Amino acid sequence: MNNFTFTKLSYGVYVITSWAEGGRPTGCTANSAMQVTSSPATVAISINHDNFTNACIKNSGMFAINVLGENSSPAIIGNFGFKSGKDSDKFTEKPELRDFLPIVDGAIAYITCKVIDAMESETHTVFLGEVIGAEIIDENDTPMTYAYYHNVIKGKSPKNAPTYIEE
């Protein structure tokens, strides 16, 4: 098996947001998000068990997919991807809420979801979400692909990402 084969799957770059206990907004970066059904609209995301956001989604039963664009600040990925929301407030300012979910400043689109099912693997949970709301914030920016993040921004995978390859 050639582990680099997995780099041939194409993804976007997202911040998955939810609520920690006590009404504290949190989130983490993810590239594993896909639409499952169109009508009614459902989406699936994959989140590592070790991500604080995983427990927050389980407890709150809701999450939002914040789509990053090529012009979104790389600082968003640094903030949401490379530290834990358990120990730190990733939202330093009170976020905008859509359908009661925190939206990341700089996202080009968002999809808000209610968890309707979940499937466990050894390290990750695949959440199936029924879409509550979905809006485009910036029509002009191009959605950032994971390939763009790797090749142009020269970003790396956090260790908890499904796409992480040990070097």
Next chain:
Amino acid sequence: MNNFTFTKLSYGVYVITSWAEGGRPTGCTANSAMQVTSSPATVAISINHDNFTNACIKNSGMFAINVLGENSSPAIIGNFGFKSGKDSDKFTEKPELRDFLPIVDGAIAYITCKVIDAMESETHTVFLGEVIGAEIIDENDTPMTYAYYHNVIKGKSPKNAPTYIEE
């Protein structure tokens, strides 16, 4: 809800292959595939109930993700995306097999999987597959993204695709 928000999620373009009863190779195009865990490697795909390949994956318990590249022939998408394997042989010639699964001629990489779990939504099944094998066939071609298929090849979504939008 703005249904065009879903076009902001990024995908690749794949042919999911499996076996029909009687040892007949079949498959369908898909854009909803994502890696779920890295070690052991698992992937998730979403396949419409109406796709003949759905029942074939359920019956055989296995599938392969064939990754298409920007230089892969658009005829592959036409062949696997816009007719049903129930009524026709999508493989006109005996395909190459990898890990007992049919591989599409023209794919740039493949990931072969054993089904270990499944989650049902109203219209689609999300299959969780444990990866048996994964190899790159053509290192030089760039994986086709769904955006590339839409914008450059000017392709459309088949009606069974999660990303189908009624026009």
